[in-house]
Amino acid sequence: MHWRKPWAAWLYLAPALLIVLAYLVYPTVATFYYSFLDAHSEHFVGLTNYRWVFTSRAMHIAFRNNLLWIVVFTSATVGLGLVLAVMADRVRYESVVKSAIFLPMAISFVGAGVIWLFMYAYRPANAPQIGVLNAIWVGIFHNHPVGWLTTRSVNNFALIAVGVWIWTGFNMVILSAAYKNIPRELLEAARVDGANEWKVFWKIVLPLMKPTLAVVVTTMIINVLKVFDIVYVMTNGNYGTEVLANRMYKEMFHYYNFGRASAIAVVLLLAIIPVMLVNNRRFREQEAL
Amino acid sequence: MMMTRVLRRLSRLPLHAVLLAAGLLWMTPTIGLFVSSLRPPDAVMRTGWWTVFAHPLSFSQFTLQNYIQILTAQGMGRAFLNSLIITVPATVIPIGVASFAAYAFAWMEFRGRDVLFGIVVGLMVVPLQMTLIPLLRAYNHLGLAGTYVGVWLAHTGYGLPFAIYLLRNFFGALPRDLLESAYLDGASDLTAFFRLVLPLSIPALASLAIFQFLWVWNDLLVALIYLGGTENVAPLTLKLSSLINSLGQNWHLLTAAAFVSMAFPLVVFLALQRYFVRGILAGSVKG
DSSP states (O other): OOOOOHHHHHHHHHHHHHIIIIIHHHHHHHHHTTTTTTTTSSSSOHHHHHHHHHHOHHHHHHHHHHHHHIIIHHHHHHHHHHHHHHHHHSSHHHHHHHHHHHHHGGGGHHHHHHHHHHHTOOOOTTOOOOOOOHHHHHHOOOOOOOOOOTTTTHHHHHHHHHHHHHHHHHHHHHHHHHHHHHHHHHHHHHHHHOOOHHIIIIIIHHHHHHHHHHHHHHHHHHHTTTTTTTHHHHTTTTTTTTOOHHHHHHHHHOOOOHHHHHHHHHHHHHHHHHHHHHHHHHHHHHHOO | HHHHHHHHHHHHHHHHHHHHHHHHHHOOOOOOOOOHHHOOOOHHHOGGGGGGGGGGOOGGGSSSSSHHHHHHTOOOHHHHHHHHHHHHHHHHHHHHHHHHHHHHHHHHHOTTTTHHHHHHHGGGGGHHHHHHHHHHHHHHTTTOOOHHHHHHHHHHHHHHHHHHHHHHHHHHHHHHHHHHHHHHHTTHHHHHHHHHHHHTTHHHHHHHHHHHHHHHHHHHHHHHHTTTTOOOGGGHHHHHHHHHHHHHHHHHHHHHHHHHHHHHHHHHHHHHHHHHOOOOHHHHSOO
């Protein structure tokens, strides 16, 4: 070992630590504190904000929608990502297909919002439909045009579809790498022993990919808990599509209630922590493989 | 022999069909946007964009007028510049700061190193939302709201934990002998850092740079909070989201504006996809 001044390391660390302290640690503590104060952070109000978070109608809708996002978005992105990764592995034009599906990762949520607003465009029944979805719905299936973003039974799914379009490629890439890590001899041996493709997939591939699947699932859940842009751009949380992050923004900039907004942020953090812990543990398991 | 080969081909037909359908399904929305951005306004409102494929070679049905209008009259040109001004430093600063810290965590000895590293990485759990209110208040006091510097620093803060985590793992995996012998030859930490560690870590730095670049370029929330309401510094995402409200059903302009906001990251992404994939894998699975 070579001789070092004991304080040298702190010089290297100082900029990073100062910024992290100012931009992550201090604000986190302050937001906790604000969540127990009133709208203008002047008076202590105890748990009033948290009572509102868990009992108000607006927040019920936001919680419900976040839950819907967690279930539908996560299963769709992971399911599709897995199926596409395994299927694409079998063809020569694998990289082309994967690029096409991965491409939306480069597009902002706002850009994707415009793309899909246009896909979902609604015109009255007597006007020509210029949105792809209604063109198919009306032109091929002879139904009445649907306002996909304003109709309460479908609009949340319409928003989730945009998220799925963006994120499936991410999961596909990760799962594809994990799939390619499985020793081919293992699969061949099973096939020689008479197992069909279906059985190989369920009995060998899936169990071996479990740690990676867990990482991907938890990553998606963390993503979705924070989902904001898509909803903000496409419906602004109207027609029953509000999510937690969107509601927090509204509490800040429409109602100027910083106590409630802080309480939502704290709930978000508390929801993320356990998922992150699972993610970490699985990640280490996988690294140990 | 022949028969079995034909049968094998046939049995693979569904596989090709599904993959083709998926690829097409994923491309359609973007193609629709691009085609519409090149059509004159009355055509966009009168017929679906897919009708252009009836006469794919009649170029008279396309126009660049929409792009000219949104870049000049609608201010997307200025917004593009703002996005560049925001994104370049907001990519360079965090990676620079994180490199120094990651070097210390990987190759220097000091008390509490592992605990401190654990805490920094643990901060990845903090959602952006948790920081918005206190920081906005501080920014309003310090006059940083609505400034480029404010946004650069915010993106630096949010990006640091992941950047330090990724770089420390990469730096730490560099061959020990190499650094030890450099130290024995009298190399200082600064020399080792600049002459050995950084050059050897170009792949990791590149992955991280693409990540951070895409994240910042495509970010809406940070810009919305710290730059909101200051039109002359608004980046593309912010500008585009306000155009959605002001342009309403003017799809010919909206699609052109959206494509302007997407063009640059799409080019970067397509050119450097390999590094991006590597970054993703390093961040979430072993590569």
